[in-house]
Amino acid sequence: MSASQQPATQREVSAEIATAAGVPPRADGHPERAYGPYRSTALRAPQQPLVVSPPSLTELAAPVFGARDVAPIDADLTRHHTGDPLGERIIVTGRVLDGDGRPVRHQLLEIWQANAAGRYRHEGDQHPAPLDPNFTGGGRAITDDEGRYRFVTIKPGAYPWRNHTNAWRPAHIHFSLFGTAFTQRLVTQMYFPGDPLFGFDPIFQSVTDEKAQQRLVAAYDHDVTEPEWALGYRWDIVLDGAHATPPDPDGV
Amino acid sequence: MLELTPSQTVGPFFAFGLPFDGGGDVVPAGTPGAITLHGTVRDGAGAPVPDALLEFWQTGPDGRLPTRSGSLHRDGRSFTGFARVPTDRAGDYHLRTLRPAAPSGSPHAPHLAVAVFARGLLHHLFTRVYFPNHVEANAADPLLSVLDEERRATLVAVPDGGPTGPGYRFDVRMQGPGETVFLDLSTHGLAQPPVATTETPA
Numbered sequence A: 001m002s003a004s005q006q007p008a009t010q011r012e013v014s015a016e017i018a019t020a021a022g023v024p025p026r027a028d029g030h031p032e033r034a035y036g037p038y039r040s041t042a043l044r045a046p047q048q049p050l051v052v053s054p055p056s057l058t059e060l061a062a063p064v065f066g067a068r069d070v071a072p073i074d075a076d077l078t079r080h081h082t083g084d085p086l087g088e089r090i091i092v093t094g095r096v097l098d099g100d101g102r103p104v105r106h107q108l109l110e111i112w113q114a115n116a117a118g119r120y121r122h123e124g125d126q127h128p129a130p131l132d133p134n135f136t137g138g139g140r141a142i143t144d145d146e147g148r149y150r151f152v153t154i155k156p157g158a159y160p161w162r163n164h165t166n167a168w169r170p171a172h173i174h175f176s177l178f179g180t181a182f183t184q185r186l187v188t189q190m191y192f193p194g195d196p197l198f199g200f201d202p203i204f205q206s207v208t209d210e211k212a213q214q215r216l217v218a219a220y221d222h223d224v225t226e227p228e229w230a231l232g233y234r235w236d237i238v239l240d241g242a243h244a245t246p247p248d249p250d251g252v
Numbered sequence B: 001m002l003e004l005t006p007s008q009t010v011g012p013f014f015a016f017g018l019p020f021d022g023g024g025d026v027v028p029a030g031t032p033g034a035i036t037l038h039g040t041v042r043d044g045a046g047a048p049v050p051d052a053l054l055e056f057w058q059t060g061p062d063g064r065l066p067t068r069s070g071s072l073h074r075d076g077r078s079f080t081g082f083a084r085v086p087t088d089r090a091g092d093y094h095l096r097t098l099r100p101a102a103p104s105g106s107p108h109a110p111h112l113a114v115a116v117f118a119r120g121l122l123h124h125l126f127t128r129v130y131f132p133n134h135v136e137a138n139a140a141d142p143l144l145s146v147l148d149e150e151r152r153a154t155l156v157a158v159p160d161g162g163p164t165g166p167g168y169r170f171d172v173r174m175q176g177p178g179e180t181v182f183l184d185l186s187t188h189g190l191a192q193p194p195v196a197t198t199e200t201p202a
């Protein structure tokens, strides 16, 4: 599977996805870094096993972000320009929790996404779809006392990429999260329910456990939807545990 | 226990979402004792990786971790302990910071914690930057001391002064010869028996 080979067809990639789905998934639900159907992993996944190591005191703490770093308007991506962006206005909200179910309070979330036409405001995006002068697509928020966050944005469009011939990403919003320990760092993507592209997408399918896949998909929530204004989606995010008990200094 | 939200790649288009002005300025220019830390991120073929993002988190020379906010909006005075730097077209990154000291009670030698993100990387990688002058602390470090010499060397910055003052080089090799030591720091990982680290993969 070298990069110099002819691009594969969707049929070939789908067959690889089916084969990879037969391998027992990781217990933590994360994708294996070496995942053949996503071609760019071939030269970027380590070959050596990760070294299991107790976190250092540095890694058990995390950078602090707060009101100095994030303005309230940063969470409303529809108000970053003078005009309204095109597309379907949506609300995305939820809670950030750790593995023990505790709210992750006052921590930074960052999102970035394509516009309604499936185009990123990035020089490397070659998709011949229009940029929207009223949409940049980046947002930030700090979770509240209950670990809640809330963004107002535009539903992103699906977009093509060059992984294989006729490769399309399902609509998604990229999320970046911090916890109270650097070990809790997470970058992931949120998807929309019922997307017909799920089965074709190597990045979504790199999470091979079906239940874990569903944890990447937001739920439509009519109670979040606001009348005459925007559809609502709910998506809770669970970070790794915070190592509440410091590691044994004598342990390796 | 709640099930974790799975990781997904940062993708190629994070540039307008994550990097921020002054992201590599852990201390302002002209800060006494400032060092530069720079390097190149390379893939399994040795090619530079132009779409990686590195984050660094560290103690200051007093062994303390900053507890005040302001890591994204630098005030131009404070040591923030946090850097976020994308690689450029040549796969290079650089930041300006202070040498870390070990917090009191730490079994670990002074180091920077590092998270590596990139297109093609489905789950970020953790590693550490250690410094060569802490000979005794490095020898006693719970991580460095279990690695063979070749692998240990991937975690130790190389003195490399530049025109802007004292500097260190720390390259990241994502795969292949000289592959950087990457860490499993998860609670999940700690539940597993430690993996032998010196074997070559099948």
Ligand SMILES: [Fe+3]
Residues within 6 Å of the ligand: A114, A169, A172, A174, B011, B013
């Ligand atoms: Fe994307």
